[in-house]
Amino acid sequence: MQQLRRPGSLRPLRLFATAAAAGLVLSGCSPAVDVAPAKDAANAACAPMMLALPDSIGEAKLRKTDSQATAAWGDPSLVVLRCGVNVPGPTTDRCVSVNGVDWVMKEGDPVWTLTTFGRDPATEILMDPNKISSATVLAELSGPAAKIKANRNCVGQADLQNLPTGL
Numbered sequence: 001m002q003q004l005r006r007p008g009s010l011r012p013l014r015l016f017a018t019a020a021a022a023g024l025v026l027s028g029c030s031p032a033v034d035v036a037p038a039k040d041a042a043n044a045a046c047a048p049m050m051l052a053l054p055d056s057i058g059e060a061k062l063r064k065t066d067s068q069a070t071a072a073w074g075d076p077s078l079v080v081l082r083c084g085v086n087v088p089g090p091t092t093d094r095c096v097s098v099n100g101v102d103w104v105m106k107e108g109d110p111v112w113t114l115t116t117f118g119r120d121p122a123t124e125i126l127m128d129p130n131k132i133s134s135a136t137v138l139a140e141l142s143g144p145a146a147k148i149k150a151n152r153n154c155v156g157q158a159d160l161q162n163l164p165t166g167l
Contacts, residue, residue, distance in 0.1 A: 033077055037067035040084035043121045045148050049083055052144035058136050078132045081141065083148075085124040088115050095154035098135075099142040102154040105134075114138065116145050118152030 040046075046069040053071050055062050060074030069083040094105045095117055102117040103125075112134065114125040123145050127137050 032064040032066040033070075033072040033080070035065045035067050035070040035072060035080055035082065037070060038082045038084035038121070038124070039086065040121045041067065041069035041082070043069075043084050045121055046083035046123075048147040049123065049144045052147055053081070054140050054144070057140045058132055060132060074132070078127065079137055079141075080126045082124045084121045085115060087120050087122045088117055091117075096138070097154065098138040099146070100150075101138075101142040101145045102150070103138060103142075104154075116148070117154050118150045119145065119148040120151065121148065123148065 050069055050071070053062065057073045057079055060078045063072045063075060063077070065072050067082075071081040073079040088104050091104055094107075096103050096105060101119075103114045104117045106113040106115075107129075110128045110130055111126050112129055114127070114134070114137070116123045123141075125137060125141060127134065
């Protein structure tokens with residue numbers, strides 16, 4: 001013989017299940033950083049670099065992003081990284097080498113754009129040097145960026161003076 005339950009007898013169980021589910025949803029609810037993916041974000045060469053990214057840069061902790069081959073540190077974001085951006089060609093913009101990785105620097109106000117030079121796909125970093133040191137950012141991110149093989153290097157003024165002369 002089947003026993004009938006009163007309609008209100010399952011109510012405490014349903015309330016508990018609903019509260020538990022809401023707690024799980026709310027506990028993992030820190031919003032992802034909205035970062036537009038780069039044109040070549042699906043390039044397989046980005047994967048080793050993305051796996052090597054640090055958990056923090058200075059005091060800024062790594063956060064989740066909503067796009068492939070992107071990363072952000074800090075809340076609000078102090079550093080944003082995108083792999084798969086257009087590879088820079090020859091430029092007169094300042095180029096610095098940090099731990100064997102060349103970076104083309106474009107100083108904006110207030111955001112600077114740092115892009116790997118001579119690596120395909122290229123990696124772009126956006127940062128405000130008034131809020132975090134560019135030296136710290138490049139020191140932390142050059143190792144992971146080196147996971148993408150270099151095929152060119154920046155050329156400086158001294159290199160240009162040593163070019164062979166024409167016939």
